[in-house]
Amino acid sequence: MELRQLQYFVHVARMQHVTKAAEELHVAQSAVSRQIHRLEEELGVRLFMQRGRNVQLTPVGQLFLKRAEGILEDLDRAVNEIHEFLDPEVGEIRLGFPHSLGIHLIPQVIAEFRAKHPNVKFRFRQGMFPSLIRDVLEAEVDLAFISPMPDKTDQVCGEVVLxxxxxxxxxxxxxxxxxxxxxxxxxxxxxxxxxxxxxxxxxxxxxxxxxxxxxxxxxxxxxxxxxxxxxxxxxxxxxxxxxxxxxxxxxxxxxxxxxxxxxxxxTIALIRRAGEKPSTVVRLFHDFLIHYFNEHYRPR
Structure with a gap:
């Protein structure tokens, strides 16, 4: 089984269309179809079934997708950790927040942080309380601003910052x-x-x-x-x-x-997954945020 096969499989599964997946991957459709076919032969199961011009995951394909996504995410994290080890000033931070913070606060803190760390990239997700909690638990984001602080749980940890x-x-x-x-x-x-x-x-x-x-x-x-x-x-x-x-x-x-x-x-809290060691760049940003709020929003 090759890494390329897993990457092609995940793209096709998400887009439910071989041609569109091939276009996004910048490869020929035949190459994608061939790798999917080889993957199915190696596993001895059908991962997709045809639905008109689209494709749909079979039940076993849905099961395999969760594992394949996990493998690719672990690989991405491993690559990021190596890059951050070589240079802690690079990397990507995935940040969640409610819409009301996106008007003023988030642009302000990101601009100040990137003035000191210009090579760090950000990926943002906005949402309501339930979706932000879910994004944290499912590792879709590294950190999230949320209101109010969630009830005590073993799954998330954090502190009220504002x-x-x-x-x-x-x-x-x-x-x-x-x-x-x-x-x-x-x-x-x-x-x-x-x-x-x-x-x-x-x-x-x-x-x-x-x-x-x-x-x-x-x-x-x-x-x-x-x-x-x-x-x-x-x-x-x-x-x-x-x-x-x-x-x-x-x-x-x-x-x-x-x-x-x-x-x-x-109250606004900054939360993260409990029991998980964040990457170097996420720790850097987390410490920056704690200092930022202590400096600018501490009650007088």
Whole structure:
């Protein structure tokens, strides 16, 4: 069995099309077909079955795919470890984060890190709380920012790196729009624009309203901070957003009003897989992040 056969097999399995896989691999279709055929002969099983112009994995092919992907991932890690041993300033970091951090924080920290380590590459994945946890556990990412910190588990570890306040955002013509600060209970009769279920900010806002003595009336739901902010600015309701999501301004902005103490906040944690030794470049970036947040976001 050759490494090339595994690589061709995985590409065909992912694309479900021999020709498209060959184009992505920059080889002839016949070469891909020939290697897949040899692999099937060596294993003594059929890995694919024809479905029109596409191909589909057989049950045994699905089983073999998981193992083949694992072998190729282990090989990639081994090659990266050798490169990093020879030069710790190169390598790739796979980072996960929620959308609300991608507006300002992530570009800022990456730019500062790459100013010191210009040869390090990044691969990003955005997602909601459940998908980010899954990406960490399935080794799709090396590190992930997540909110809130997951409950204690043997599978992930990490630390809270940031606590930020949430602000009320209101249409510009709202009666409370020019107030320096308000009680959350003052919005009990308003319609709320919230993130849809699955986003970590939704339960934070929901529980804050409940603690203030009311259940929010939901008029609209969105998936991105820009959408929430735009709907509020358009007069569709009110909402709460973290300070970081409000740092980017535009010509179409809602009024931003501070909430009276104790206020509402969210925590941001940096997590990784527990019990696994990260690569040199990932450790370098992790240590940079811890120092960065201690330096720039430590409570005064």
């Amino acid at each position: 606590t930020e306040n949430l602000f009320a955002i209101l249409p510009a013509n709202h009666p409370l729009a020019k107030e320096p600060e308000i009680d959350l209970a003052q919005l009990k009769d308003d319609t709320f624009v919230l993130f849809r279920s699955g986003y970590s900010l939704r339960p934070i806002v929901w529980e804050a309203c409940r603690a203030a003595g009311f259940i929010p009336k939901i008029g609209f739901e969105g998936e991105e901070t820009d959408t929430i902010r735009g709907l509020v600015a358009a007069g569709m309701g009110v909402s709460l957003l973290p300070e970081m999501a409000l740092s980017h301004t535009s010509t179409f902005m809602p009024a931003i009003v501070r909430l009276k103490e104790p206020g509402v906040n969210r």
